[in-house]
Amino acid sequence: MASKFDDLKKELATLVGSGDLLYYAMADDVGKLGETAKKQLKEHKIELPNFDTGYETWYSEALRVVKQVLPDRIDDFVKQYKNEKRKEIDFLTYSISDALLGLTTRRYGEVVAEKASALPKFQVQLAILKSAQKRFDSALFDIQDVLQADIFDSELDAATSLTKNGFVRAGGAVAGVVLEKHLGHVCDQHGLKSKKSHPTIADYYQMLKEANVIDTAKWRFIQHLGDIRNLCDHGKDREPTKDEVLEMIVGVEKMVKTVF
Numbered sequence: 578m579a580s581k582f583d584d585l586k587k588e589l590a591t592l593v594g595s596g597d598l599l600y601y602a603m604a605d606d607v608g609k610l611g612e613t614a615k616k617q618l619k620e621h622k623i624e625l626p627n628f629d630t631g632y633e634t635w636y637s638e639a640l641r642v643v644k645q646v647l648p649d650r651i652d653d654f655v656k657q658y659k660n661e662k663r664k665e666i667d668f669l670t671y672s673i674s675d676a677l678l679g680l681t682t683r684r685y686g687e688v689v690a691e692k693a694s695a696l697p698k699f700q701v702q703l704a705i706l707k708s709a710q711k712r713f714d715s716a717l718f719d720i721q722d723v724l725q726a727d728i729f730d731s732e733l734d735a736a737t738s739l740t741k742n743g744f745v746r747a748g749g750a751v752a753g754v755v756l757e758k759h760l761g762h763v764c765d766q767h768g769l770k771s772k773k774s775h776p777t778i779a780d781y782y783q784m785l786k787e788a789n790v791i792d793t794a795k796w797r798f799i800q801h802l803g804d805i806r807n808l809c810d811h812g813k814d815r816e817p818t819k820d821e822v823l824e825m826i827v828g829v830e831k832m833v834k835t836v837f
Contacts, residue, residue, distance in 0.1 A: 585713075586713065589642060589709070589710050589713055590710070592635070592638055592642065592706065593706055593707055593710055595626075596635060596702075596703045596706060598623070598625060598626055599628055599631055599632060599635055600696075600699055600700065600703055601614060602625040602626050602631070603628040603632075603692075603699055604696060606628055606692065607691075607692050607693035608693070609693060609696060629677055632673070632677065632699075633677075636658060636673075639654075639702065640654065642706065642709055643706065643709055644834065646709040646712055646713055647705065647708060647709045647712060648834045648837075650705050650708070650709075653701070653705060654702055654705050656672075657672065657673060657698040657699065657701050657702045658672060658673045658674055658698075658702070659673075659674045660672050666680070666682045666689075666690060667689050667690055668690045668694050671690035671691075671694040671695060671698075672695060672698060673698050673702075675690070676692040676694075679692070729755050729758075729759065729830075729833050732751055732752075732754070733751075733752060733755055733829060733830055733833075735751055736748040736749070736751040736752040736755070736826050737823070737826055739751065740819055740822045740823055740826065741819075741823075745816070745817055745818070745822050746809045746816075746817065747809075748809075748822050748826065749805060749806060749808070749810075749817055749821075749825055749826075750806070750809045750810055752806070752822070752825050752826045752829045753778070753802075753806030753809060753825075753829075755829055755833065756778060756799070756803070756806065756829045756832060756833075757777070757778050759832065759833050760778060760782060760785065760799070760832075761776065761781055763785060763790065763836055763837060764781050764784055764785065766837070767788060767790055769784045769785065769788055769790075771784060777803075778802075778803040779800070779803055782796055782799040782800065782803070785836070790836070791836060795832075795835075795836065798828065798832075799832060799836075801828070802825050802829060802832070805817060805821050805824070805825040806825065808821070809822065
């Protein structure tokens with residue numbers, strides 16, 4: 578466990594370092610890199626990467642880290658790359674994806690947004706990743722969350738495959754196990770203990786609601802997921818449909834990412 582933790586910590590440090598160099602590269606591309614920074618890079622014989630070709634790989638890796646370590650910041654992180662909800666392109670809504678396309682927006686002949694407009698957006702992404710790094714180092718952060726997230730992703734992929742190939746009950750059962758494990762882990766994190774020796778999903782979500790860890794909307798949603806799981810586990814009830822189980826798998830994935 579310690580060895581895996583050290584490996585993940587080194588990988589994250591490397592990712593942050595790569596982000597710093599990409600930021601300098603982007604700043605240099607748009608004429609915003611200061612002379613002092615240029616001098617320091619030259620003195621340390623550091624060659625800057627190509628931002629346009631290096632960013633996408635960095636983004637994909639950083640996105641995965643933020644999803645696992647700071648899921649509450651994922652929307653902010655993605656929005657800097659591409660804002661799907663924007664109605665027009667101006668300085669505030671100009672994104673990194675626009676910069677990669679070389680897009681320049683003009684209004685009445687004046688430049689409204691250009692590649693330099695995306696520099697603050699990348700700065701925000703880098704700050705979010707560095708926040709993830711700080712949380713990763715914090716004693717309050719349980720490394721089991723990171724390792725467990727990988728395991729849950731694999732199990733939910735397996736559940737999806739089973740369901741799509743006609744093994745509907747089996748797929749739902751696997752997804753139900755993931756949900757039960759996750760809720761049990763969250764209860765442990767909050768010091769919530771059941772009087773039962775073998776608590777169920779219902780026991781877990783009830784404890785979380787009573788402790789105000791989840792609100793009523795999440796409580797009802799998890800209850801719905803639990804109902805589908807019960808259909809899959811108990812042969813005396815009606816057969817669960819493929820759509821119900823696929824819906825359940827998506828819902829479990831959402832709960833794993835948002836309930837802590």
